[in-house]
Amino acid sequence: MLWHAIAPVRRYTKVSHDVMRHPRLNSDAKVLISYVQGLPEGQVDRALSEHAREVGIKGRRYQAAKEQLVVNGFVHERKAPGARGLRATHQLFSNVPLSDADALAVWREAGVGGGADPSAQVPTVGQPRARSVGHQLPVDEEPGENSFRPPTQAADSEAALDELSPEEARVERVLLSLRECRRDLRLGVAEARSLVALAVEWLRRGVSGVELREVLSSGLPTGRVRSAVGFLRHRLVQKMPEAPAPEPAPQPASVPDPAPPALPDAPPTPPRVAPLVTCEGPGNEHVFRAYGGATLCPDCQQAAAWARWAERRAADLGVDLAEDAAKAVEAGRDPDGWRSRLAAAGAVAEGVDEQ
Structure with missing residues (x-):
């Protein structure tokens, strides 16, 4: 690299090698230092950005x-109060690094930040006048009369709130616990006690404290409840259960009527027994107890039923089985009972099928 430098004799600015070779300043920062350092005194009041x-x-x-x-x-x-109460930002530029303490000393020497004494400033509008506050009286107030009227029932209401029966205290705890269900059901002590009379009536009508809390906290609207005390009062009135029916008055004790004379015991009625009737069926003569006007004994009725079935079966097959059916009926009457008769009728039916 060739080096050729001519020192200027006028219109030049001396820049320190510490600035030009500063490792933490870029070219724009070095150009600003050189440019601002060479400004004439009439242009130093402008901002660095300009x-x-x-x-x-x-x-x-x-x-x-x-x-x-x-x-x-x-x-x-540094930001300091300026004219008319406005805050202004002051900039201090130096071609050598300054610490905060050195910069503060420069600020103080230049008198930057020390505003004028408030008492020495001219008022914004007009001149000071005499005090005019307190001379106008209210329309309905006369001089020498105090219009303040303290509430006359405050002490009585506080005393009444402190005296609660066990039922009222129980109801009050239920009303104050509604805040745990939803935050917009939060009641103050005075608001809760204004609803105690209605809630106690629920207890007198057979509703427990748990049921009362469930009724007041269930089915709430989706939106926010604007007035918790108004909402709960409406529910207590509209959902009030029916009053229990009054118990009947006790009747006066009356003299019991004399008991009627005892009658002699009637003889017991003997059980009804069906009469013995002679069976009209075939075979040896025999009797049975007939119920409902029956003329055949149960065995004969069963044998007749089998005979009718065999006749219908033979008619379906086109075979004359009158003699076989009679034999089957006669064979069914043996001492073994209905099982043997049923087996005999089955054997006759099988013979018919084979033919």
Whole structure:
């Protein structure tokens, strides 16, 4: 590299090698230091951003260069009260790094931040006048009369609130516990006690405290309840259960009527027994007890039923089985009972099928 330098004899600015070779300043920050250091005295009252705009440093480039100058002590800023109560930002620029203590000494020497004495300032509008507050009386108030009227029932109501029966105290706890179900059902002590009379009536009508709490806290609207005391009063009135029916008055004791004379015991009625009737069926003569006007004994009725079935079966097959059916009926009457007769009738039916 060839080096050729001519020292200027006029219109130049001396810049320290510490600034030009500073490792933590970029080229824009170094250009600002050189430019502001060479400004004439009539132009130093302008903001640093305006000087940077004149040399083409704008936007993010200016913000980055200014941040480096502030961090390394070349620029200091301070907000102080200005004219008419407004706050102004003052900038201190130096071509050498200054600490905060050095910058504060420069601020104090220049008198920056020390506003004028408030008593020495001219009022914004008009001149001071005599005090005019307190001379106008209310329309309905006369001089020498105190219009304040304290409530006359405050002490009585507080005493009444402190005296609660066991039922009323129980109901009050139920009403105050509704805040646990939803926050918009929160009641104050005075609000809860204004509903105690209605809630106690529920207990007198057979509703327990748990049931009362469930009725008041179930089926709540989806939106927010605006007035908890009004909402609960409406529910206590509208959902009031029916009053229990009054118990009948006790009747006066009456003299019992004399008991009727005892009658002699009647003889017991003998059980009804069906009469013995001679069976009209075939075979040996025999009798049975007939119920409902029957003329055949049960065995003969069964044998007749089998005979009718055999006749219908033979008619279906086109075979004359009158003799076989009679034999089957006659064979069914043996001492073994209905089982043997049923087997005999089955054997006759099987013979018919084989033929």
